[in-house]
Amino acid sequence: MYNETVMDHFTNPRNVGVIEDADVVAETSSPGCGDITKIYLKIRDNRIADVKFQTLGCAAAIASSSMATELVKGKTLEEAWKLTRKDVADALGGLPEPKLHCSVLAEDAIRRAINQYRIDRGLAPW
Amino acid sequence: MYNETVMDHFTNPRNVGVIEDADVVAETSSPGCGDITKIYLKIRDNRIADVKFQTLGCAAAIASSSMATELVKGKTLEEAWKLTRKDVADALGGLPEPKLHCSVLAEDAIRRAINQYRIDRGLAPW
Amino acid sequence: MNGSSAHKRQVYMDHAATTPTHPDVLAAMLPYFTQEFGNPSSLYSIGREVRRAVEGARMQVAAALGAAPGEIFFCAGGTEADNWALKGAVSAQRGRGSHIITTAIEHHAVLHTCEYLEKQGFRVTYLPVDRYGLVDPDAVADAICDDTILISVMMANNVVGTIEPVEAIGEIAHRHGILFHTDAVQAIGHVPIDVEKMHIDLLSLSAHKFYGPKGIGALFVRDGVAIERFIHGGAQEKGQRAGTEYTPGIIGLGAAIERACRDIEGHAARLRRLRDRLIDGVLRTVPHSTLNGHPALRLPGNASMSFAGIDGEALLLMLDAEGIYGSTGSACSSASGEPSYVLTAMGVPPRRAGASLRLTLGELNTDEDVDYVLDVLPGIVERLRAMSPRPA
Amino acid sequence: MNGSSAHKRQVYMDHAATTPTHPDVLAAMLPYFTQEFGNPSSLYSIGREVRRAVEGARMQVAAALGAAPGEIFFCAGGTEADNWALKGAVSAQRGRGSHIITTAIEHHAVLHTCEYLEKQGFRVTYLPVDRYGLVDPDAVADAICDDTILISVMMANNVVGTIEPVEAIGEIAHRHGILFHTDAVQAIGHVPIDVEKMHIDLLSLSAHKFYGPKGIGALFVRDGVAIERFIHGGAQEKGQRAGTEYTPGIIGLGAAIERACRDIEGHAARLRRLRDRLIDGVLRTVPHSTLNGHPALRLPGNASMSFAGIDGEALLLMLDAEGIYGSTGSACSSASGEPSYVLTAMGVPPRRAGASLRLTLGELNTDEDVDYVLDVLPGIVERLRAMSPRPA
Ligand SMILES: Cc1ncc(COP(=O)(O)O)c(C=O)c1O
């Protein structure tokens, strides 16, 4: 059902965990399947210096979180904002059709975190 | 499908053939399946001295003709008249349900022959 | 089963009724009973292996028909495929009309389904056939009404072996935008099939007619054609046909259809030669014997003949006693004793038809089998005629 | 498949999804593929031999249910049996009413068929269950209307293993003169069945759940109960279910059901002991783990449990990587990722339910298998919880 890249990111997820002194933390959940993803960002000079995630979800949700955090690490907030679920799914080499919606969680949580960070600093959310 | 008695009377039918100088000959056919049975009787002193049959029909029809002719041979006409298809089927040890109607032909042909014999002699048919 | 047993030769000539599962096909199936027994719908890796094998079989079936794998749906056999195709298509098309065109010589799986649909309010035209059992494509065109939603014509007839002009009929159906179903149960492995070229929307097949296992078949549903599902439940077969897959059967169907379609022409040529020897021999040695069906447009293994003045069942049982296994018409009606409705539709009067005997040759048969039948059959016909008041 | 392979132990604990065909069962089937391959509807002697074997299998199935052989009809599996029972019964009863009573926890083969029937104009009551998954017979009685024509309640649930009070429900159905169907697909070989005592009119079963082959099942139809035929065609199964019989499968079903019902109590006791060791071990070592279903009224092999704070698919795939094969709910819905509607019906809120894992034990399992699962499972749950923002 899942390809090797997905299975690799599921069984050995990158960036899993908590940043105790994160600059911002955001969480999204999917009303449908009950999956939850929480993103921790450490931001330096408008760049994502560190990122961690926690996910309660299926293999696709965990692998997407892992891949999405890999893709935004070191990026500027503008670059990170542009990350789409399609970028994540593509980087994973594709996801099964009924599991595509699971990759939206990571994208969504990252954007929420970025906007929260802007609001905290008195900027208008994107 | 057929029991051994039926198969025996089908593969080795008794009394099959023609009586060239028969006292009476009668034929019946079944409009449904197209089977035909022809009965030849030789009658002496109100008794069936000899009987032969010809049948175009399935195994059940041939076996019934064979058994029916065996059952009436040597009988008085009154006794022979009383022969029913059930007697024939019973003597054969039973016939499959959808083949029960095939045993009617022999009974019918024998009765026709007996009545024809009576009519030929100026008697009222039974 | 063939070859001489202790006392008597056994000659199976009822390949149109069913065939043995070929040893290679059975060998391909066996691991899926005891080892690779996982449920292909399961998530875990064992189920995934089976799923891969099932999809391989789907590709084999698709390749045999010139179809795409996504157009093949496995089911329990030819009868279910026919039921599903007809009931499913007319339910999905109900808004567009309620008229169905079929023929008088379809298998009961189609005919009895049509009769059921008539009770549900559909109108059915049963097209006649000519004395060879051929359907006239012009008659199909003439029968089309504004509310015709489905045309179902078999690719080859099971009783007399006549091969129907399916391509011409498909072309007419498509010109009128009407769905076209064909029952190809008897045709697989004998007639090259191309669902594109033949304009086929729905096609039924059954593995046990071409040395695959019983209890498995498939329905081809052209991409884009909507039919209502027939068996509701789990998400198997893309949700179109529920029920845990008969995986060994699916693997067997795949292996069998690939085998059967590998060399259709070579296979047909071999059968045709044997069959023609049989037909020529019988017609020459048995007086008042006739061939049923078309002399040329017929399945390569079909020898359907009539013998005036005797009964078919009696002939069959006498042959059986000599180790020759044939049939009178289609196996499913063997208990009824009625003269075949197919012969009747071809205009053969029941009385004149006499005994109809269907000998269908296949992979089990050899020249020695043909010799044996030619040896035995004339004497049996003679014996039965000797008992008959109308010896022909 | 079990036992340790080169690198890793393999533990199959998904017997409720499907089982391997037992070698003895396969051995009984094999001659009917290649040797005794005749069509049982044929007239000739080879077909007659097969017919005898088929009737022997029918007697074996009847004996297992306390039924008469004439009440057993073979079909392609549990799903077809459920479809046929429901659609066939309500079609035959249409004149009497249009209300059906079933439960919220039936298999999709029943539920999706009921949804289809709703579209055809029937009214369906889906009875709730308590937190153990039990249907209340009083609720069945209360749901009965003047126009109720069918009650369908499963004998045992496939997800949580709860055994339903079928006898009490059957008694109510018969008191009201309403047909009673039960899906016994999961119950055969685990629950002693007597269709008389349990007042059952229609019963579905499927061979692959009790070490028989896939693709074959049966419907019990009480003598005198009229249901409309579902697959139209030839005269097989007394004209009630057309299609060339899957004879090896029928023989296999007969052999498997006799095997499965020979010593239900001994078999159940063995499974129950293994299962209770598994459940007790897991509940003791894994925090926030709960048993789903009834503690006592449950199938002997069913261990259905939930682990708060993680996802079922993730758990399943991690177990798979360690060679442990289970399922999240019923196999057929495994692709959807939805929380099991059975758990939802039992009142478990989707979020709180957490990961539901169904391990179903069977003949393949040993004490060592249980040890292995107890060894591996707690660590995996812990690992997944460590990744979770809501670790329970
Ligand atoms: C032309 C035709 N259609 C349909 C069928 C039914 O196939 P099955 O018996 O495999 O269901 C048969 C054979 O029995 C057949 O010859």
Ligand SMILES: Cc1ncc(COP(=O)(O)O)c(C=O)c1O
């Ligand atoms: C309770 C229940 N009913 C029906 C079915 C369907 O049986 P089958 O998959 O053999 O068609 C199953 C199993 O899948 C089941 O567990």
